Each structure stands twice: as C-alpha cells, then as structure tokens.
Amino acid sequence: MSILTEKAPSFVREIAPYRAGKPAAELVRELGLNPETVVKLASNENPLGLGEKAKAAIAQAALDLGRYPDANGFSLKRKLSERHGVAAEQITLGNGSNDILELAAKAFLKAGSNSVFSQYAFAVYPLATQGCGAQAKVVPALNYGHDLDAFLATIDENTRVVFVANPNNPTGTFLTEKQLLAFLEKAPSDVLIVLDEAYNEFLETDQQYDATQWITRFPNLLVSRSFSKAYGLAGLRVGYSVSSSEVADLMNRVRQPFNVNSIALAAAEAALDDVAFLKKTFELNREGRALLTQGLQALGLEVLPSAGNFVLVKVGTADNAGALVFDALQRRGVIVRPVGNYGLPQWLRISVGLPAENARLLAEMPHALAVLDQA
C-alpha cells in the first residue's frame, strides 16, 4: 500500500472484488483447448445468444453512435411502463440490473446504516453495501434459500435496504408469491425492499406472479429485472427497476446521466417484442434444466431444485471438491462456475446450455468426478 492508496477509505480498501469467470478465449489459450469444442456453462447467459429482433435493432442503432444516448431512455421506459401498467416515472434504467442494485444502495445507504440479505445470496449485495461504507447483515440461509422470518428479526433501526433475490443466484431457490407478500406485510415501511428478479422469465406457470403490481400497496418495494439472462443481452448491460416514483426520483439523482448506451436501449426495446424468442428460451431452459438435474442425480449427486437457468450441484464432501471438479471439467473443455466465494466450496453452479452442451457436461462429469478419488 502506498502513501496514496492508504488514504482511500477503509471501507473501499476492504472490498473483496467481484470474481467473474475467465473469458473462454483466455482458457482456450491457457489450457490449449480446441475453441470449437469448448462449452461455457458458467455465467447464466442465454445459450441461444441474441434474438433476431435485437440483432436488427443493434445494427440500426450502431449507425448513430456519434450521438449521446437518450439520457432518460424515453422510448424504452414508455414500452416498459405499458407492459407493467405503471407510470414511466416509476421506471429506472440501469447499465445491467447490477447498476440498479448499486443505485438503490447509493440512494439509501451510508456509513452507520446497514443492508440485510441472505447467506448464499447474489455476490453484488455485499459489494454494493460496502461501496457505500454501510454494514452488511447476513441472514443464515434456510435449506439454502432465504429465511424471510429471520430477515424480519434481523432488520433493525439502521436497516435501510433489504435485498431479496427470487429466484436466487447461485442456489436457484424460490420464494412463492404468498411468502413474499407475507414478508412485505410485516417489513417496516421505511426500509427499501429490493426484489431482484433477474431470472423471473424462467419461472414455471404455477410459480409466476407480478410484483410490479404490488408497489401501490407497498411503496417501499423496488422490483429489479434484467435483460442479461432470458433476453440474451448480457454483453450490452441493461436492466431496469419498477418502484414508486419517489424512489425512482432518488435513484435518478445518483446515476450517471448516460448510464445506458444507445445500442442497449434499442436492443432492449426490440427484445421485449420478441415473444417467440422468449418462448423458445423458456422451453429450452425448462427441458435442459430437467435433463441436467436428472442426469446429475443419476450420478449420485445432490442437486438443488432450481427455478432459474442454472443448477447448483454438490460434487463432493471434501472442502476443495468444487475447485477440483471445476478444474477437471475445465481441462476437458467444459467451463462451469465454482462457488467457493459464496461459501459453497463443495458445490458447482452449472448454467443450462443447448441440448448438446448439456449432454457434453453430463458425459464429462463422471471423468471429472474421478479426480476426487485421486485427491
């Protein structure tokens, strides 16, 4: 640490940076793999890639990049407001929904206040909290999912934000509409409840609910959605929230003026209309998730029931089982996500891929598991 960097606030110096998966191209080079056959099931991306409507919108928007984007995202907000039946003033656009989570934290958290979220919850919640110099209060998980009663017991007079991921990443656990509503009834109305629904589009028909309709009843609710997962726009970075217009107004004050770029705005708008692509994505995921779950269970492994586009699987009982199997899979050209940084060192998170990619994972897995016998 230099005399310069030691003067940075301690809450910044203590942040453990987000650890993303290595780009596939990098691994191909490092491990001498065949780029044609490498399978990446590590970041919960849409295995179909971009939809045709988004592609066309991107090509069009690329012609006009000499101009700044629309700072208020007027057109995309109008479309989203129609879709959800809310006022455009209730919508906040983000550079990914990651940006939304940070804007919510920035608007409400400071040193001395705290946020509440679950053990095994999405890694961005502690980052966003620490970035504001606030404290993170982590609630022990219940069967790997969110224990909402324990959330209520943990919230104190300094709690300003609660993060609830539904479904949660990396566990895939799911809270029902009934559980969420019971929680909102009891949660203090002066605490912002951030309901992170990055995987909402993958919910089964009997799981579906529309939390954006609850905001009139619970003005302290903020619902966050992403274009990165089902809509296939992860590389463009675009997400949004629906909240009360008062909360949106606060978030608007702390965001950078052009936080969503022109291509992302255009692509997101087009993607919203691509009903066929979304349906195809949903069905592909539904089948792939069932196939992966059954295939992994057939190998004698524990798989958590997942409501998302990924599964969490326990690959061994040794404390480095996840890391060993991850490494062995990678050498065989299949990239998944180790989750030791989530406190789950015996587990791996595997994104649902195309049918051939899922089959490849299942074919390589027994070979990769064999490293545990040698360890």
Ligand SMILES: *Cc1c(COP(=O)(O)O)cnc(C)c1O
């Ligand atoms: C992927 C993910 C997000 C953020 O995705 P963006 O690409 O920033 O929109 C948010 N929450 C959870 C739980 C996620 O898994």
